[in-house]
Amino acid sequence: MAVLAFGSLPRFLVRTAYAEGRSTRPRIVIAVFQRGAVDGLSMVVPHGDPEYYRARGSVAIARPAPGNPETALDLDGHFGLHPALGPLKALWDGRRLAVVHACGSPDTTRSHFDAQDYMESGTPGVKSTPDGWLARGLQALPAGSPSPFRAVALGPQLPRILRGDAGALAMSSVADFDVKSEMVAVTGTVDARRGFESMYERGVHDLLYGTGRETFEAVKILKAASPPRFPPANGAEYPRGPFGERLRQIVQLIKADIGLEVAFVDVGGWDTHAAQGNERGQLAQRFSAFGEGLAALDRDLGARMDDVVVLTMSEFGRTVRENGNRGTDHGHATAMLVLGGPVQGGRVHGRWPGLRMEQLYEGRDLAVTTDFRNLFAEIAIRHLGVPAVAPLFPGFPIDPARYPGVLV
Amino acid sequence: MGIADQAVEQELRAYPILAMSAAELVRDYPRPKPQDVQKREASGMTPKEMTPKEMMDPFPPERRPYRIIEAMQAAKLTRAIWSERQLQEVMVDFWFNHFNVFALKGAVQWMVPAYEREAIRPYALGRFRDLLRATARHPAMLFYLDNWRSTHADFIVPAGPNQGRRLGLNENYGRELMELHTLGVDGGYTQQDVIEVARCFTGWTIDRPEQGGGFVFRSRTHDEGPKRVLGHLISAGGGEKDGERVLDILIRHPSTARFVSTKLIRRFVSDEPPPALVDRAARAFRATDGDIRAVLTTIFTSPEFFSAGAYRAKIKTPLEVVASAARAIGAEIEPSSTGAPSAPSGALVLARQVAKLGEPVYEAQPPTGYADTAEAWINTGALLNRMNFALALAGRRLPALRVDLDRTVSGADRSQPQQVLDRLLTAILHGEVTSETRAILAAQLDSPEITRVTDNDRIPKNTDVQKLAALVLGSPEFQRR
Numbered sequence: 062m063a064v065l066a067f068g069s070l071p072r073f074l075v076r077t078a079y080a081e082g083r084s085t086r087p088r089i090v091i092a093v094f095q096r097g098a099v100d101g102l103s104m105v106v107p108h109g110d111p112e113y114y115r116a117r118g119s120v121a122i123a124r125p126a127p128g129n130p131e132t133a134l135d136l137d138g139h140f141g142l143h144p145a146l147g148p149l150k151a152l153w154d155g156r157r158l159a160v161v162h163a164c165g166s167p168d169t170t171r172s173h174f175d176a177q178d179y180m181e182s183g184t185p186g187v188k189s190t191p192d193g194w195l196a197r198g199l200q201a202l203p204a205g206s207p208s209p210f211r212a213v214a215l216g217p218q219l220p221r222i223l224r225g226d227a228g229a230l231a232m233s234s235v236a237d238f239d240v241k242s243e244m245v246a247v248t249g250t251v252d253a254r255r256g257f258e259s260m261y262e263r264g265v266h267d268l269l270y271g272t273g274r275e276t277f278e279a280v281k282i283l284k285a286a287s288p289p290r291f292p293p294a295n296g297a298e299y300p301r302g303p304f305g306e307r308l309r310q311i312v313q314l315i316k317a318d319i320g321l322e323v324a325f326v327d328v329g330g331w332d333t334h335a336a337q338g339n340e341r342g343q344l345a346q347r348f349s350a351f352g353e354g355l356a357a358l359d360r361d362l363g364a365r366m367d368d369v370v371v372l373t374m375s376e377f378g379r380t381v382r383e384n385g386n387r388g389t390d391h392g393h394a395t396a397m398l399v400l401g402g403p404v405q406g407g408r409v410h411g412r413w414p415g416l417r418m419e420q421l422y423e424g425r426d427l428a429v430t431t432d433f434r435n436l437f438a439e440i441a442i443r444h445l446g447v448p449a450v451a452p453l454f455p456g457f458p459i460d461p462a463r464y465p466g467v468l469v
Numbered sequence: 470m471g472i473a474d475q476a477v478e479q480e481l482r483a484y485p486i487l488a489m490s491a492a493e494l495v496r497d498y499p500r501p502k503p504q505d506v507q508k509r510e511a512s513g514m515t516p517k518e519m520t521p522k523e524m525m526d527p528f529p530p531e532r533r534p535y536r537i538i539e540a541m542q543a544a545k546l547t548r549a550i551w552s553e554r555q556l557q558e559v560m561v562d563f564w565f566n567h568f569n570v571f572a573l574k575g576a577v578q579w580m581v582p583a584y585e586r587e588a589i590r591p592y593a594l595g596r597f598r599d600l601l602r603a604t605a606r607h608p609a610m611l612f613y614l615d616n617w618r619s620t621h622a623d624f625i626v627p628a629g630p631n632q633g634r635r636l637g638l639n640e641n642y643g644r645e646l647m648e649l650h651t652l653g654v655d656g657g658y659t660q661q662d663v664i665e666v667a668r669c670f671t672g673w674t675i676d677r678p679e680q681g682g683g684f685v686f687r688s689r690t691h692d693e694g695p696k697r698v699l700g701h702l703i704s705a706g707g708g709e710k711d712g713e714r715v716l717d718i719l720i721r722h723p724s725t726a727r728f729v730s731t732k733l734i735r736r737f738v739s740d741e742p743p744p745a746l747v748d749r750a751a752r753a754f755r756a757t758d759g760d761i762r763a764v765l766t767t768i769f770t771s772p773e774f775f776s777a778g779a780y781r782a783k784i785k786t787p788l789e790v791v792a793s794a795a796r797a798i799g800a801e802i803e804p805s806s807t808g809a810p811s812a813p814s815g816a817l818v819l820a821r822q823v824a825k826l827g828e829p830v831y832e833a834q835p836p837t838g839y840a841d842t843a844e845a846w847i848n849t850g851a852l853l854n855r856m857n858f859a860l861a862l863a864g865r866r867l868p869a870l871r872v873d874l875d876r877t878v879s880g881a882d883r884s885q886p887q888q889v890l891d892r893l894l895t896a897i898l899h900g901e902v903t904s905e906t907r908a909i910l911a912a913q914l915d916s917p918e919i920t921r922v923t924d925n926d927r928i929p930k931n932t933d934v935q936k937l938a939a940l941v942l943g944s945p946e947f948q949r950r
Contacts, residue, residue, distance in 0.1 A: 083694055117535045172574070172575075172615070173574075174571060174573075174574045174834055178834065178835060188644075188835060188836060188837075189648060192771075208622075209849055217824070217825055218824075218827055219827070219834075219850070228848070229848075230848055230849050231850050232850055237857075238850070238853060239853070240853065240857065240860070253856075253936060253943075256909070256910075256940045257944075258907045260906055260910075260944050260945055261945060263851075263905050263909075268784075268847050269852075269944060269948055269949075272847045272848060272849060272852050273852055273945065276849040276852045276853055280853070294893055304700050386725065395530075424676070437757050457932050463550075
């Protein structure tokens with residue numbers, strides 16, 4: 062079959078088997094990429110480290126002071142959440158939110174472009190890797206989950222992390238994933254989809270027709286499942302803007318039970334070189350939408366969060382000292398958040414390297430004590446069920462003893 | 470020389486950015502400056518109280534650096550659709566992609582117009598060595614692949630904000646130069662060669678990149694020791710010439726002839742280049758010292774090029790889908806919209822469609838550029854987007870574009886749907902359509918949605934040309950070149 066020669070599985074052929082079988086719901090990972098390098102020291106503040114306040118003036122987040130909402134929200138006596146992340150505090154208290162601090166890449170680059178590339182390909186320092194680590198993970202999962210919606214990126218393009226042969230797709234929105242047939246007002250609603258479908262359904266003899274058939278199958282599955290029939294539940298309120306909207310649609314796809322295993326969403330605006338702000342200001346506003354969005358997703362999914370792990374990542378952190386423009390420059394390690402039912406929450410994982418001059422990476426940045434691949438591997442292997450021998454991170458030995466231990 | 474292209478030249482006058490230097494662009498499209506934010510602070514507002522919008526107010530949208538990329542994108546579509554010199558434009562696209570730079574990596578944003586204008590376009594049908602030399606020295610490439618900050622291992626910054634910082638060797642350009650520009654990943658080089666090549670290029674840097682400066686060689690950051698590259702000794706003290714020596718070695722290397730020929734054949738013949746044709750094209754490359762015209766002539770006159778296997782074997786890239794669709798139905802840019810700062814021009818509207826189909830031009834992040842094989846472009850979401858583009862274009866839902874399908878089907882009797890269909894198949898697919906697709910399209914003609922049957926049978930049937938054209942533009946046949 063020619064279609065196999067293209068390396069593309071005729072997934073639609075086995076889809077009926079999927080629809081009938083599978084009594085257990087899939088485990089789900091939602092990956093959130095904070096593009097632009099989030100300041101981990103403002104997201105999860107090391108208020109117990111006096112060096113933090115020595116290094117930072119106008120951008121420092123004040124020590125927790127009960128009753129004062131404009132101070133860090135204490136987590137464990139040493140770390141505190143940025144006050145704008147208040148909506149996540151309840152998740153921490155409920156032991157559903159974990160932090161991995163001083164997490165990052167072994168590569169030394171401070172280029173957004175290179176560092177994002179490495180975090181998505183899963184191969185720090187190697188640029189020629191053609192696919193993304195999440196795609197490789199999905200591909201290594203035992204067959205039997207051939208849903209066309211197993212991996213969905215909400216956004217206009219398929220991100221690097223999902224590129225490869227896992228059959229991932231990108232959609233700008235659930236509503237966009239259809240043939241837009243309302244083209245000529247005078248003729249009323251016409252169904253151009255039928256015309257396209259008949260042209261593409263005649264055979265599976267190559268990539269184009271195979272994908273064409275698969276496309277219309279997917280459109281029908283989505284239509285039948287009708288994700289928009291799930292309004293936010295449990296009083297969840299998503300923040301306005303693309304991030305909140307995309308999270309809301311991811312939840313709809315999960316509730317529609319169409320075989321989603323991995324969802325991906327970007328959120329930008331973290332490159333705070335100037336006028337970063339502290340408890341209030343530019344970065345605080347970004348955190349506010351970020352925290353509200355994640356908290357709304359958790360509330361909306363309710364009991365379904367038992368199957369879900371949300372993982373946030375960012376290409377690197379920012380300098381420990383603030384710069385001359387009341388901002389911070391490109392640094393090294395940052396903090397990543399993990400939330401969901403299966404999470405060993407209420408803990409800051411990873412070794413804290415300290416902020417004294419001699420403890421810093423190159424004398425300026427938070428040092429990396431958790432290689433991001435150990436965190437990603439723990440979630441891919443222990444939560445999604447990717448076999449440990451899979452080529453998730455080529456050249457990197459998977460060692461469970463090095464997992465940060467974010468899962469129960 | 471060659472074909473006159475006045476219409477396109479006229480159209481491109483809407484984008485003065487194309488002719489500007491990096492320094493002029495830095496001046497006119499500056500990076501939003503933190504100092505200005507602080508000035509506002511001094512006037513009584515603290516950043517705490519300012520929204521991101523307020524902080525950006527001193528930087529009006531028409532002066533943001535992203536306008537540069539948009540002008541490049543609009544110009545790219547203009548040329549791809551309307552240029553009479555199609556081979557030239559295809560080759561400019563091919564070489565830009567081969568020597569890719571990512572327009573959104575830092576200072577590259579101001580350098581991209583000059584890069585295409587100075588390093589790619591003049592040599593697109595010339596000699597490979599000129600392309601390689603021009604890209605190697607261009608600030609856009611030096612910045613994108615970090616060579617500008619690569620120094621000998623012990624260099625310590627003597628002054629400025631980074632005073633006292635130890636820099637060192639950056640292997641990025643050295644690696645990609647061999648892996649992607651010349652030899653290919655299996656072209657026979659080692660990690661040690663990467664290091665040696667990077668040492669040769671130390672000192673090749675940019676005179677103040679943030680101000681749009683040009684190439685400069687700085688001997689104090691150059692590694693003066695002897696190097697050995699792919700078995701060739703490069704003796705100590707060569708200075709700037711070390712890099713030139715490396716380029717000479719790479720240009721003459723047999724792997725380069727094969728690698729470049731393979732890529733050209735993949736572009737013009739098939740996703741899987743026939744080995745015999747690669748042999749002949751590589752021989753032409755070596756015999757002519759890398760004359761691109763000679764290599765292309767070998768390819769275009771080969772039996773493989775005309776073989777049944779190569780016929781319509783290639784899936785169109787998003788750029789090709791959009792350009793060929795706009796051309797096939799004679800889309801025109803509405804003159805009133807051209808160059809207006811507030812509304813996007815018709816060409817930019819089309820460029821955004823290309824981005825929606827997955828190929829935002831000048832925004833390929835990795836040094837590999839965009840892929841040139843079918844599986845990179847065909848997946849469920851992408852195919853839907855292609856059909857929706859066909860519907861939007863034919864249905865005249867794209868702003869700032871004039872689409873006159875009546876002209877496309879002129880001469881056909883609108884009450885005779887079959888005639889209209891034949892006319893569309895000729896205009897859009899040159900009549901080259903499988904009998905199955907033709908039959909399916911003909912079957913649509915019975916649908917009242919395509920041919921509006923009225924209650925009053927004195928009014929003749931009137932074919933819905935828009936919908937029929939959309940179906941042809943979204944057909945499997947149109948996805949192939």
